[in-house]
Amino acid sequence: MKIMRKAALVLAAVPAIVFITPVGTASAHGYVSSPASRAAQCAQGALGNSCGQARYEPQSAEGPKGLMNCSGANSAFRELDNDALPWKVHNTGSSLTLTWTFTARHVTRDYEYFINGTRVGYVSGNNAQPSNPTTHTINLGGFSGRQKLYAIWNIGDTVNAFYSCIDLNINGGGGTTPPPTTTTTRPTTTTTPPTSTTQQPPAGGTWAANTSYAAGSTVTYGGSTYRCRQAHTSLTGWEPPNAAALWEKI
Numbered sequence: 001m002k003i004m005r006k007a008a009l010v011l012a013a014v015p016a017i018v019f020i021t022p023v024g025t026a027s028a029h030g031y032v033s034s035p036a037s038r039a040a041q042c043a044q045g046a047l048g049n050s051c052g053q054a055r056y057e058p059q060s061a062e063g064p065k066g067l068m069n070c071s072g073a074n075s076a077f078r079e080l081d082n083d084a085l086p087w088k089v090h091n092t093g094s095s096l097t098l099t100w101t102f103t104a105r106h107v108t109r110d111y112e113y114f115i116n117g118t119r120v121g122y123v124s125g126n127n128a129q130p131s132n133p134t135t136h137t138i139n140l141g142g143f144s145g146r147q148k149l150y151a152i153w154n155i156g157d158t159v160n161a162f163y164s165c166i167d168l169n170i171n172g173g174g175g176t177t178p179p180p181t182t183t184t185t186r187p188t189t190t191t192t193p194p195t196s197t198t199q200q201p202p203a204g205g206t207w208a209a210n211t212s213y214a215a216g217s218t219v220t221y222g223g224s225t226y227r228c229r230q231a232h233t234s235l236t237g238w239e240p241p242n243a244a245a246l247w248e249k250i
């Protein structure tokens, strides 16, 4: 009788351990909570069910360092990369204060902020644990109008980073930023034939890991051709068919 009771106790204890562990791990990370990043808006329920896992874990858009996207190329968070969703846009001047909320204060290498490929902010993490929350003020420089700010938290003791995207309207421009008008003054006397300046995306040959790809470049893989959606350095596992956030089949 005594042995039976012991066995029942052990059996009851095992599932509890099995289920508690993954939940604890999954909740551990961080995101930009203010101004509300795309993931924060998802967690607030602002986009209903169109957010995938970000609705429940805004802090978990984790991926390898060096990406330029909102999901960390993590397919459970791919909705964050969708510019067509009705993201709330935050109006700001050229100085922007952001708040990171952490559910685990990982040792931090640094924070990087990018707009359109330009790094507009950098804060060292001194390879220390950040305080929670952590606030940064960055200068958005010459950018105006509708912009997507990439906020990246680079972890100090893993290969990974956490990605947040914040949709901004800088300096009240509104709408989309018009492309800069090039005022080329041509001498009227010489009638030079127009040189054909067809912008052909650079052909990158066959896809390879550990290669830096620019947005718009093309590669072949498995007999298909793909166009790079956003600049990144490739890694094994990010083959074009596996990384829809990075590669578009053409």
Ligand SMILES: [Cu+2]
Pocket (backbone or CB within 6 Å): 028, 029, 030, 104, 106
């Ligand atoms: Cu974590």
